[in-house]
Amino acid sequence: MSRFEIYSPEGLRVDGRRWNELRSFNCSINTHPNAADGSSYLEQGNNKIITLVAGPQEPSSRSQVNTKQATLSVTINLTKFAKMERSKSSHKNERRTLEWQASLVRTFEKNLMLHLYPRTSIDVQVHALQLDGGILGAMLNGITLALIDAGIAMYDFVSGVSVGLYDTTPLLDLNSLEENAMSSVTIGTIGKSEKLSLLMVEDKVPLDRLESVMAIGIAGTHRIRDLMDKELRKHGKTRVENSSN
Amino acid sequence: MxxxxxxxxxxxxxxxxxxxxxxxxxxxxxxxxxxxxxxxxxxxxxxxxxxxxxxxxxxxxxxxxxxxxxxxxxxxxxxxxxxxxxxxxxxxxxxxxxxxxxxxxxxxxxxxxxxxxxxxxxxxxxxxxxxxxxxxxxxxxxxxxxxxxxxxxxxxxxxxxxxxxxxxxxxxxxxxxxxxxxxxxxxxxxxxxxxxxxxxxxxxxxxxxxxxxxxxxxxxxxxxxxxxDLIPNLAPISGMSSKMLEDDPEGHGAAKAEFSFPEYYSTSRIMGGLKNGSLYQGSIQISEYNFLEGTVSLPTFKKPVLVLGQKNLNRAFNGDLVVVELLPQSEWKAPSTVTMDSEHFNVNDNPDNDGEDDEGEPSGVLDDSGAIMSDKDRRLLAQSAILAQKSNKVQPTARVVGITRRSWRQYVGQITPTSVDPQSSGTQNVFVILMDKCLPKIRIRTRLAKQLLNKRIVISVDCWPENYRYPLGHFVRDLGDIESAQAETEALLLEHDVEYRPFSKKVLDCLPKEGHDWKAPEDLTDPEAIRNDPLLPSRKDFRDKLICSIDPPGCVDIDDALHAKQLPNGNWEVGVHIADVTHFVKPGTALDAEGASRGTSVYLVDKRIDMLPMLLGTDLCSLKPYVDRFAFSVVWELDNDANIVGVDFTKSVIRSREAFSYEKAQNRIDDETAKDELTLGMRALLQLSKKLKQKRLDAGALNLASPEVKVHMDSETSDPNEVEIKKLLDTNSLVEEFMLLANISVARKIYEAFPQTAMLRRHAAPPSTNFELLNEMLQVRKGMSISLESSKALADSLDRCEDPNDSYLNTLIRIMSTRCMMAAQYFHAGAFSYADFRHYGLAVDIYTHFTSPIRRYCDVVAHRQLAGAIGYEALDLSHRDKQKMEMICRNINKKHRNAQFAGRASIEYYVGQVMRNNESTETGYVIKVFNNGIAVLVPKFGVEGLIRLENLTENPQSAEFIEDQFSLRFVDKNGVSKEVSVFDKVEVQLKSVLDPATSKRKAQLLLK
Incomplete structure (x- = not known):
């Protein structure tokens, strides 16, 4: 039996949010202008993520050269201090990490105009400084911001969030306590559309409930898109002001 | 800073x-x-x-x-x-x-x-x-x-x-x-x-x-x-955190420092100890023969660890999750061979002066309770320890150093008359003896002591501070006079945690609006009816089949019916039709929640506590004769040797032609003049069932026994007046065999469809340690043994345990073996691997309960899963979720066990009432021998009782307990030397006595 009321009959979650509320969301871009071509820092609840993009650049080895389009790679680094307990392994070659990397690559391959950059590679590194549930969604958002900062052509924002199902109630943007207590779905949406670029279901979710889960998830991603958009415009504005001075 | x-x-x-x-x-x-x-x-x-x-x-x-x-x-x-x-x-x-x-x-x-x-x-x-x-x-x-x-x-x-x-x-x-x-x-x-x-x-x-x-x-x-009076009773304790306790209205006075339990270890010490392996955690079981002896089963030890004596038990209640520490090897002992119960122990303690000598108690056997108690305690323990060392059967002993989780709930008991001061009219401290004899008496404060004498009362335990000899509790409510049928029944239900309140309005609102006028539609293709029930067209119409039901006489909740028909190819079409409860009990409704929490119907001698409201159980779902009812049917094609050729599951509508009692059905089958089709079908069923049974026995199914009896009630006064041992007719096993077959077929089907969450039932093989004592007794006394290699070997060896001079011995051994078995349990398929699904007693690889959805919730779940498996309707989420299934299983396992205990306790009570009027001399069998008494089972009444050494002989000191021979030698009241051993047949005088300390009526046995 869990020590907490995960979702109380009064409709409050373990951290005080209601079912359809996102966690606090903060982001900034161009945080590491000297270290990478594009970078972002993102806080989604207690998830803290730095994303660095290098490229388009010449591939380090010949074998990676693709004459048709750029080669996209994503490396995830879950730092050893990111969880409550210091972990011994670096999580580098864990199945789960590799799977995330693969699905992130697949998601962005569809959304980037890679054919504009043949014979190059675009390398994305994600460093998770702190983890608190729904990390895959947070990584989608972080990568989107860093890619925009790097100036790589893309069709639209990709924004992600996780949604859980507690009994019959869908809960938006799970933290780690909630994630451990219920099955969840991670959704990635393109822009303000209802097109899904990612749908990751790691546990079982009953098919007849999936629709309500996705509906609240899509609404959540749209809200995140707006927050990212606002930050980008603010950043753009200061940049324009700085350059004109 | x-x-x-x-x-x-x-x-x-x-x-x-x-x-x-x-x-x-x-x-x-x-x-x-x-x-x-x-x-x-x-x-x-x-x-x-x-x-x-x-x-x-x-x-x-x-x-x-x-x-x-x-x-x-x-x-x-x-x-x-x-x-x-x-x-x-x-x-x-x-x-x-x-x-x-x-x-x-x-x-x-x-x-x-x-x-x-x-x-x-x-x-x-x-x-x-x-x-x-x-x-x-x-x-x-x-x-x-x-x-x-x-x-x-x-x-x-x-x-x-x-x-x-x-x-x-x-x-x-x-x-x-x-x-x-x-x-x-x-x-x-x-x-x-x-x-x-x-x-x-x-x-x-x-x-x-x-x-x-x-x-x-x-x-x-x-x-x-x-x-x-309902305010909890908390003692003021110095040194205890000021949070919990204080403000006793009158103050219990300074607690007496004279008696004190060892303090529990601090949380950090317990955590540390559990981690480094010096402490162990487990749930404690108090022996039902000796309330000062508990055992804790720990995975690290093969045999349970013993906890002996009040101080070592250290305030643990039966069923608490405790932390224990092993005692030095020099203190290891064998389980005691002494019986002791809290009722007769320290009857004269004064509830006011806890732990202190008091000023002259009336009618005392012992004068100085405090001192004698601990001495007696110590002496008895020492005695058994010496005996243990002699026989070299020592077990590790331990003491309780912390209690992780209390099993406290509400208890039923009665005030001990000796603890009440008849002069005082104010608040006083009194003792309450609980019905459960594994528990100590509870001290409560009440102003109503005099009014509550001779009543069954409900109390709740509040705390047990270390300087109090007995736990403190408070009065909750009064159930009525002792020995009034109503109070006793209610006490029994409360004590076994059976929900017996009437169904709430919310639940009753879920029933069909038509009430008793509900009718199955005449025509399954009627568009009007289909509008009300869109699933109707997928039901099959079996109203033309010659279906009948066979149940105990007077049965009103008929959940199964059968039919058989010869097919043109010579094979048999056999159908088992089960009441379609899930048509009325839809998941997620209040009705379903109530059924799930009750888990099972409880059958008492004079009363039935239903799992589902009467309207469903005895009318709409019950497969009554001559009316159309919805059913869930399992139809097999069996060949002449009762091998399954094919099986089909379908929801259906049926009309039962006749509701037989076992006896009537037997007569009809035996009546050679009856040649109608229904009787022919029944004869075929009987033949097939015998073949099925033979097959099952060949596979190693066990044939165990229990001393079950039935109490007859006088139809006018509803006083119990006769006890009868349950008889078994061929028709009993006819129904049973087909129910088993249906359960097995359904289990396979739902496991195939829902490999993670199918509702199943398993029965684990008993560990050989369970049989150690019985085997040794058999070896020593009768030169027989029971083999445990497989269920087949066990069944065969049980068959061999025959004494030509005593036909009952075999049954007795079966009864005793039953007690060594593991309990069968419900589980969901994801909880065990396939190999562990096995039902040991029935010798099948997979099993479930499907055939009594009116009275068991497991069957309701199995019905829903089967309906999902055959594509009749989608299975509800709660039965597809492992966690929820786990919770359902845990609950119904508990409720099932409680219902069994409640049923037995009810029979025990009524048997006591019957014996009250007929004192008699009966044949009994010794089933256990103690240092200071023998336990005897009387098959005729199914009662078991203890004969204490004091009642066997004038001179208890002269008695000799020969442990390795399982016998007790003593000089009886007529001065003749006697020796009694396990399995001996003895003549006992039976009478029912009201125990003055507990006001519990029980059988008293005296050796003739």
């Missing part, structure tokens, strides 16, 4: 801010810093109907429902408090939940979230009870609300640097009280904070809030006289 650290709060939007909860916890011996987000909001309503602000701030939940405003605009008005709501703290809830549930007090109560969390962590059952109070508060008698003070921006507080967590939480409660007080100030409603914590109360008074202790508050109530 500690500094006050203001944590950062960040505003996210209007009415929502986020902060961080930071704390350090120890995990696996090292410190760990935990950081969690914590959102504070302004939209948490006060939920008072009088409030005109909060209705504007509320928001709907995911289902679009708005919170209900519950607290009354005209709450109870008291002298000095005015109209008021009550805020309670966690200890009040934990200790006085009964009082909060009482419909005559505590009408409008606010439970702060921080309090609820504490309750949840300390006792989950009480948490569910308080949550149920909040949930049901719409009915307007009791109005309980939870206020999420931790999430409200107005009431959340940060912990200051030098504050302990408890102090911070107390302050949070006071903050809530303060907020409510100010919030409702203009509305003429006061807030009263009820807590027994003096410091907290003082702090509240300093903030000019209204705070009362529970006793003070109850005193102010108009009906305080009747409620006072």
């Amino acid at each position: 500690a500094t006050v650290q203001q944590l950062r709060r960040k505003r996210i939007s209007d009415g929502l801010t986020v902060t961080q909860k930071v704390f350090v916890r120890s995990r696996n011996g090292s410190a760990q810093k935990v950081v969690r987000e914590h959102y504070l909001r302004k939209d948490i309503p006060c939920l008072s109907r009088i409030c005109d602000i909060c209705p504007n701030i509320i928001v709907p939940n995911a289902a679009g429902e708005l919170p209900k405003f519950v607290l009354s605009e005209t709450p109870q008005e008291l002298q000095g408090l005015g109209k008021h709501y009550v805020v309670v703290d966690a200890n009040i809830i934990i200790q006085s939940i009964d009082l909060l549930e009482n419909p005559n007090c505590f009408f409008d109560v606010i439970v702060p979230q921080i309090v609820l969390d504490e309750v949840r962590n300390k006792s989950y059952p009480i948490y569910t009870r308080i949550r149920a109070l909040c949930r049901d508060s719409e009915d307007d008698v009791k109005r309980f609300v939870v206020f999420h003070n931790e999430f409200s921006e107005y009431t959340f507080i940060d912990r200051t640097g030098n504050e302990s967590i408890n102090d911070r939480n107390d302050r949070a409660i006071r903050k809530t009280v303060e907020w409510y007080t100010n919030h409702l100030k203009g509305k003429g409603i006061n807030i009263v904070f009820v807590t027994n914590d003096r410091l907290n109360r003082q702090a509240a008074l300093k903030d000019s809030l209204v705070a009362k202790s529970l006793a003070e508050y109850v005193d102010m109530l108009p009906n305080s006289e009747e409620i006072k």
Whole structure:
């Protein structure tokens, strides 16, 4: 039996949010202008993520050269201090990490105009400084911001969030306590559309409930898109002001 | 120096801010810093109907429902408090939940979230009870609300640097009280904070809030006289945290330091000990023969570890989860061969002078209770220890050093007459002997001692401080006179945790509106009927089949019926038709929830406690003859040797041609003149069932026995007047075989469809240690043995245990073997691997319960899963979720066990009543020999009793217990030397006596 009321009959979650509320969301871009071509820092609840993009650049080895389009790679680094307990392994070659990397690559391959950059590679590194549930969604958002900062052509924002199902109630943007207590779905949406670029279901979710889960998830991603958009415009504005001075 | 650290709060939007909860916890011996987000909001309503602000701030939940405003605009008005709501703290809830549930007090109560969390962590059952109070508060008698003070921006507080967590939480409660007080100030409603914590109360008074202790508050109530007795009984203990206890209205006086249990180890020491392997944790079982002997089964030891004596047991109750420490090897012993029960132990202790000598008790056998008790205790223990060493069968012993979880619940018992002072009319301390003889007596304070004498009462245990010899409790309610059938039945049901209250309105609302006039549609293709029930066309029409039911006489809830018909190819079509309960009991309804929580119907001698309302159980679902009923049918094609050629599952509509009793069916089959088709079908069924049974026995199915009897009631006075051993006819096994076949077929089908969550039933093979003692007794006394290699070997060896001179011996051994078996259990398929699905007793690889959905919830689930498996309707989520299935299984396992115990206890009670009128001499068998007595089973009445050494001989000292021979040698009352051993056939005189200490009627046996 869990020590907490995960979702109380009064409709409050373990951290005080209601079912359809996102966690606090903060982001900034161009945080590491000297270290990478594009970078972002993102806080989604207690998830803290730095994303660095290098490229388009010449591939380090010949074998990676693709004459048709750029080669996209994503490396995830879950730092050893990111969880409550210091972990011994670096999580580098864990199945789960590799799977995330693969699905992130697949998601962005569809959304980037890679054919504009043949014979190059675009390398994305994600460093998770702190983890608190729904990390895959947070990584989608972080990568989107860093890619925009790097100036790589893309069709639209990709924004992600996780949604859980507690009994019959869908809960938006799970933290780690909630994630451990219920099955969840991670959704990635393109822009303000209802097109899904990612749908990751790691546990079982009953098919007849999936629709309500996705509906609240899509609404959540749209809200995140707006927050990212606002930050980008603010950043753009200061940049324009700085350059004109 | 500690500094006050203001944590950062960040505003996210209007009415929502986020902060961080930071704390350090120890995990696996090292410190760990935990950081969690914590959102504070302004939209948490006060939920008072009088409030005109909060209705504007509320928001709907995911289902679009708005919170209900519950607290009354005209709450109870008291002298000095005015109209008021009550805020309670966690200890009040934990200790006085009964009082909060009482419909005559505590009408409008606010439970702060921080309090609820504490309750949840300390006792989950009480948490569910308080949550149920909040949930049901719409009915307007009791109005309980939870206020999420931790999430409200107005009431959340940060912990200051030098504050302990408890102090911070107390302050949070006071903050809530303060907020409510100010919030409702203009509305003429006061807030009263009820807590027994003096410091907290003082702090509240300093903030000019209204705070009362529970006793003070109850005193102010108009009906305080009747409620006072229900206040929990807590002793003042020096050195105990000031939180829990104080404010005893009169003060129990200084606790006597003379007697004292060893203190429990600190939490950190226990955690450390468990980790480094010096301490062990397990649940303790108190021996039913000796309440001072407990065993703890630990995975590290092959045999259970013994805990002997009061001090070593250290206040553990039967079933508690305890932490034990092994004693040095020099103190290891064998299980004692002495019987002892709390009823006859220390009858003269004085409840007022706990642990101290008292001034002259009336009618004492022992004069100086305190001293003699411990001496006697020690002597008996020493005696058995010596004997143990002789026979070299020592077991490790241990002592309890901590209790992780108490198994305390409400108990039924009665006040011991000797502890009541007839002169006193005020409050006095009295002892209550509990029905469960594994438990010690409880000390309660009551003003009603005299009125409650000779009544069965319900009490609740509050605490057991280390300097009290007996646990302290309080009176909850009175069930009625001892030996009145009604009080005894209710006591029995309470004691076995059987829900027997009538079904609530919410549940009854789920029944079909037509009531008894409900009819199965005449025509399954009728569009009108299909509109009401879209699944109707997928039912098959079996109304042309010659179906009949065979049940015990007088059975009204008929859940199975059968038919057989010869097919043109010579094979047999055999159908088992089970009442289609799930047509009426849909998942997610209140009816379903009630059925799931009851788990099973309970059959007592004079009463049946239904799992489902009468309308369904005895009418709409019951497969009564001559009417159309919905059924779930399993239809096989069997060849002449009863091999399954094919099987089909379908929902159907049937019409039973006749409802037979076992006897009538047997007569009909035996009647050679009857040549109609129905009888032919029944004869075929009988033939096939015999073949099925033979096959099952060949595979190694066990044929065990239990001393089951049936009590006949006088039809006019409904007094029990005769006891009969249950008879078995061929037709009994006819029905049984086909039910087994149906269960097995269904189990395979649902496992195939739902490999993770299928509802199944397993029966594990018994560990050989269970049979050790029985085997040794058999070896020594009879030169026989039981083989445990496989169920087949066991069955065969049981068959071989025959004594040509005594035909009952075989049955006796079967009865005793049954007691060595493991209990069968319900589980979901994901919980075990396929190899462990095996049902040992039936010798099949997979099994479930499908055939009695009216009286068992497992069958209801199996029905739904089968309906899902055949594509009749989609399976509900709750039966596709492992966790939920796990919870269902755990509950029905418990309820099933309780129902069995309750049924047996009921028979035992009525057998006692029967014997009251007919004293007789019967044949009995010795089943166990102790140092100071023998246990005898009397097959005719199915009763088991203990004959104490004092009743066997004039001179107990001369008796000799020969342990390795399992015999007791003594000189009987006529001066003749006698020796009695296990399995001996003895003549005993049976009479029913009312035990003066416990007012329990039981069979007393005397050797002839």
